[in-house]
Amino acid sequence: MGNPKWALAPWAVLLLLQLSSASHHTRRSLETEAASPSVPASIVSPLLRTGYHFQPPMNWINDPNGPLYYKGWYHLFYQYNPKGAVWGNIIWAHSVSRDLINWIALEPAITPSIPTDKYGVWSGSTTILHDGTPAILYTGIGRPDTNYQIQNIALPKNASDPLLREWTKPDYNPIAVPVAGINATQFRDPTTAWFAGGRWRMLVGGLRPGTLRGEAILYRSRDFKHWVRAKHPLHSALTGMWECPDFYPVAKAGAERGLDTSAYGAGVAKHVLKNSLDLTRYDYYTVGTYDNTAERYVPDNPTGDVYRRLQYDYGNFYASKTFFDPVKQRRILLGWANESDSVAHDKAKGWAGIQAIPRKIWLDPSGKQLVQWPIEELEKLRGKPVNVGDKVVMPGQHFEVTGLHSYQSDVEVSFEVSSLDKAEPFDPAYINDAQKLCGMKGADVKGGVGPFGLWVLASADLAEKTAVFFRVFKDGYGGKPVVLMCSDPSKSSLTPDLYKPTFAGFVDTDISSGKISLRSLIDRSVVESFGAGGKTCILSRVYPSMALGKDAHLHVFNNGATDIKVSRLAAWEMKKPLMNGA
């Protein structure tokens, strides 16, 4: 197993030099976006610009595109506006990395240039072909006045170049157009293709004309050039448009090993189908069975597309994409986290959007859901730990974790609940709406077992704080206790015009032992949390006005009626990686 170590080789120095001249050009546009008086100084503070999450030196980013590993490098393309901090002028920006943590920006990979992408180059994926070269499938916009969407292909100009710097668009483009039966404005985001029975297959997200049926439209090809639409979509549901579909096999329940996208048969336990729902702006998935002869995918939970839906992340996380990493034999998930401040704020800052920390993703031992965990490479950024052990937090109490600057940190906590006797009864009316429940029962609403968890990015007087916490209910679904996980930014900032939803998800974990863990990646204006070892994940964007930099505090709190023990807490300051020259 090669663990690619970061080293600043001569070519890297060269790339960084190229990059610094590129960012010179972009810096000028920041000056044109003069801060308006309504934008508080804290919003434009560099202390709110994330430190170890992926971002370019400036401007707008959205969907991650076509992540892959090639000849020693991880590649990430992403939707990028070179001209400003709002969506528009979208191109495929391109960065490379040895470890998915330190990133070097290259020249853009794909920009509008042919009739079928002249008005936009939107999201897509990469596939490694049989000869080992990668191919990009992406959506182009072909008409100026409408969002007329067309699927295109791009190939490396020089497949010997490990950095894949230049891409060409072969003249057999386009590879799929919106014919009858396809809504031409809702037809985008081709997946990584998989190979079965002599043919490639891939999916394009869609919305059946005249209906609310979101679908994963299936295409087949023998040569990767000529693509034919299958009679039936791979799967569909009455949910509205499916953006950014993703489809992949997973190994047996509990096995952390990832599988190549074309893997099938022995060794494959299940398949996963994800879609990004344009209507709600969240990423949902089902776990199910794929039959590559009948070309059907059937979710294990027949109503899982619409009821008690599983989300990769219950917070600010969208348009995600996975890829198979052959180096460490794992599947990695990347997702876009947009801002929760206003457009005026973004223009004043000169940047908007980050990518979540890459997460390893695998099938939970229950077989019913996935588990996600920050890739191990992230741990290289950890400084010296601060440890707390065996500390009881009584009802209404809290304690501060001192000895580190927590505004850019990684915090792991193991909690032990002394008893579940006082757990509040669960109202089944909320079984499908964790977010609503958390909105009613926020971090300051006293409970029986919980709310307990972390206050992060807290000001000294606690007027500002983001709460990440659990609350346990009894008599839930199937008679089991119900565990709710929330990320509550309602008190995160005194700045007006911020979007501060109480994000929440249920945690399908057995809490009868009283044990539950929480990990939060805190990075200036992002709090990315993993409950119960990665069963439930929530990313929130927050913009404190006082709890910035060294003025940010970290506490453990308990607003329940039951003692909570912190059996172990470890917190690390996080170093700043190379981040695209910023």
Ligand SMILES: *[C@@H]1O[C@H](CO)[C@@H](O)[C@H](O)[C@H]1NC(C)=O
């Ligand atoms: C292709 O890339 C390789 C490796 O970077 C390089 O040595 C070679 O000169 C390139 N070929 C062309 C035609 O640019």
Ligand SMILES: *[C@@H]1O[C@H](CO)[C@@H](O)[C@H](O)[C@H]1NC(C)=O
């Ligand atoms: C295509 O989708 C858009 C957005 O939902 C809708 O307004 C339009 O009517 C649809 N067109 C057809 C032909 O169904």
Ligand SMILES: *[C@H]1O[C@@H](CO)[C@H](O)[C@@H](O)[C@@H]1NC(C)=O
């Ligand atoms: C991120 O921004 C918030 C606030 O403007 C919107 O409500 C979300 O819909 C948006 N999320 C995405 C994925 O676009």
